[in-house]
Amino acid sequence: MSDVLAVADHRRGELRDVSYEIITAGRQLADETGGDLHLAVISGTVDDFAEKLNREGVDAIHTVSHGEEFNHDVYTQAITQLYDELAPQFVLTPNSVNGLDYAPAVAKALDLPVVTDTVGLETDGDTLVATREMYGGKVETTNELSGEAVATIRGAEWPAAEGTGDASVEAFDADIDEDAVGSTVTGFEEVGGGDVDISEADVLVSVGRGIEEEDNLPLIEELADALDATISSSRPIVDNGWLPKNRQVGQSGKVVTPDVYIAIGISGAVQHVAGMKGSDTIVAINTDPNAPIMDIADYAIHDDLFDVVPALTEEFQ
Amino acid sequence: MKILVTVKEVATVEDEFEIEGTAIADQYLGADLNEWDDYAIEEAVQLQEDGIADEVVTVTIGPEDCEQTIRQALAKGADRAVRIWDDSLEGVDLLDVNAKTEILSAVIEEEDPDLVLTGVQAGDDSFGATGVSVAEHLGYQWGAVVNHLEHDLDDGVASVRRELEGGVEELTDVELPAVLTIQTGINEPRYASLRGIRQAQRKPLDVQGLDDLGVDDSAVDSDLELTDMYEPESESDVTVWEGGAEETAAELGDLLRDKGVAP
Numbered sequence: 001m002s003d004v005l006a007v008a009d010h011r012r013g014e015l016r017d018v019s020y021e022i023i024t025a026g027r028q029l030a031d032e033t034g035g036d037l038h039l040a041v042i043s044g045t046v047d048d049f050a051e052k053l054n055r056e057g058v059d060a061i062h063t064v065s066h067g068e069e070f071n072h073d074v075y076t077q078a079i080t081q082l083y084d085e086l087a088p089q090f091v092l093t094p095n096s097v098n099g100l101d102y103a104p105a106v107a108k109a110l111d112l113p114v115v116t117d118t119v120g121l122e123t124d125g126d127t128l129v130a131t132r133e134m135y136g137g138k139v140e141t142t143n144e145l146s147g148e149a150v151a152t153i154r155g156a157e158w159p160a161a162e163g164t165g166d167a168s169v170e171a172f173d174a175d176i177d178e179d180a181v182g183s184t185v186t187g188f189e190e191v192g193g194g195d196v197d198i199s200e201a202d203v204l205v206s207v208g209r210g211i212e213e214e215d216n217l218p219l220i221e222e223l224a225d226a227l228d229a230t231i232s233s234s235r236p237i238v239d240n241g242w243l244p245k246n247r248q249v250g251q252s253g254k255v256v257t258p259d260v261y262i263a264i265g266i267s268g269a270v271q272h273v274a275g276m277k278g279s280d281t282i283v284a285i286n287t288d289p290n291a292p293i294m295d296i297a298d299y300a301i302h303d304d305l306f307d308v309v310p311a312l313t314e315e316f317q
Numbered sequence: 318m319k320i321l322v323t324v325k326e327v328a329t330v331e332d333e334f335e336i337e338g339t340a341i342a343d344q345y346l347g348a349d350l351n352e353w354d355d356y357a358i359e360e361a362v363q364l365q366e367d368g369i370a371d372e373v374v375t376v377t378i379g380p381e382d383c384e385q386t387i388r389q390a391l392a393k394g395a396d397r398a399v400r401i402w403d404d405s406l407e408g409v410d411l412l413d414v415n416a417k418t419e420i421l422s423a424v425i426e427e428e429d430p431d432l433v434l435t436g437v438q439a440g441d442d443s444f445g446a447t448g449v450s451v452a453e454h455l456g457y458q459w460g461a462v463v464n465h466l467e468h469d470l471d472d473g474v475a476s477v478r479r480e481l482e483g484g485v486e487e488l489t490d491v492e493l494p495a496v497l498t499i500q501t502g503i504n505e506p507r508y509a510s511l512r513g514i515r516q517a518q519r520k521p522l523d524v525q526g527l528d529d530l531g532v533d534d535s536a537v538d539s540d541l542e543l544t545d546m547y548e549p550e551s552e553s554d555v556t557v558w559e560g561g562a563e564e565t566a567a568e569l570g571d572l573l574r575d576k577g578v579a580p
Contacts, residue, residue, distance in 0.1 A: 188488065312570065
């Protein structure tokens with residue numbers, strides 16, 4: 001029997017979607033061996049969170065009321081103490097930016113192996129079989145670990161748990177050592193504001209690494225002008241400082257849902273896809289027919305953007 | 318202040334490739350400096366140029382072949398390098414987070430830096446966990462996914478921004494010594510100058526085995542066993558437009574007109 005301890009994610013008073021998805025992932029894993037699913041919710045308005053998280057499949061919710069916002073030292077201490085109390089076989093956390101800020105520390109503190117960014121999890125009670133990608137999504141791998149383990153799950157891979165559950169909700173009195181808390185959150189800032197809101201656009205002409213050089217950007221600007229469309233981009237273009245942050249589509253940028261999204265020279269890393277997969281129609285222009293963007297594109301041109309883009313601009317001039 | 322930067326040579330894969338067993342066939346693999354580490358190196362070098370760091374040391378786990386990548390880091394401005402390799406690491410196809418943590422922690426204990434910078438993740442195995450794991454193991458403080466670091470570390474505190482999802486940044490103060498995992502975009506990594514490349518050839522590159530570090534061979538036995546590798550099943554039902562650029566551009570033009578979004 002394998003019990004599972006899953007950890008919810010929240011920020012600035014709101015539970016994040018992955019908190020409901022992790023219930024599904026944890027329930028599946030627990031079901032495979034008839035175990036229980038425990039859910040931990042740490043910091044913030046935990047009672048309110050617990051009520052929302054009490055969906056089908058959760059056996060027990062453990063609330064740790066300590067501070068408002070995420071702090072990795074508080075999380076690490078609370079989870080290791082819950083682990084000692086509950087003795088689960090698997091600890092699941094979101095593979096979010098905050099998940100990656102405490103899951104490896106929890107694993108190290110408990111002397112457990114850790115496997116991150118999983119997209120599939122199975123167990124026979126002894127061995128955990130974790131599916132995850134390598135090489136930026138070019139391949140998938142299966143990985144086996146025996147005994148107890150910590151695993152982080154990728155967002156939007158499992159469906160969100162639904163319904164109303166009948167989990168017990170218990171306040172867990174974690175003994176947080178404040179002296180061991182070595183980092184302090186001093187604030188939050190929204191970035192990527194400005195005059196253009198790409199999430200409002202009907203047509204996005206989105207440019208990626210395939211454009212090669214900043215000097216080639218006018219090609220894209222001319223196309224956007226001809227189409228009366230808005231320019232957006234994948235992360236590397238913003239990292240390079242070629243376009244401002246408010247143009248970035250993806251996990252750390254904006255989520256967009258235009259009528260037509262034209263991805264030009266964008267390979268389609270999972271972080272990018274997270275920001276644009278809700279577009280009505282997706283067109284990909286890319287020389288690589290195996291690029292991950294092809295998995296979600298409706299239409300594709302497997303050709304050089306430096307040939308196709310000028311031809312398209314001409315079509316509308 | 319002394320800064321240690323972990324530098325990994327990552328495997329890169331060509332667009333078209335084949336899998337042999339649980340690995341990509343050698344002829345389709347290339348090697349490159351891990352993209353995230355490039356930003357970590359740049360941040361360390363800038364801290365040195367700003368008079369905050371006195372010494373920048375890189376550490377790499379890898380065979381002799383990866384010395385070219387290490388020299389790149391030295392050419393960009395790191396002062397010296399440590400490379401860890403051992404017979405027991407030959408033929409290990411996946412070094413998991415705990416194995417890397419054991420090895421890197423031994424070097425960090427020996428070097429005793431005030432600040433350790435790592436990339437957020439490696440471009441090949443993408444665990445994104447080693448930096449935080451090392452910090453916990455050594456009793457250092459840490460911050461993951463850092464996209465801004467104030468170059469003012471006087472009071473033994475690093476003021477950073479962590480890049481959360483959805484365009485939100487968290488402002489956090491982290492006590493030193495600390496490990497920060499560095500996100501792309503935190504700076505603009507430089508290209509090595511010719512002078513830098515020449516100087517890099519003369520900078521110290523110290524090679525150590527696990528024995529030298531006092532790490533037991535068993536540390537490299539991964540908890541994680543890679544049992545299968547395959548190309549993900551494409552769920553694609555994409556319509557591919559064939560033909561020359563003018564024909565495919567015309568198809569896309571028709572689509573935009575059909576959708577009523579053409580000007």
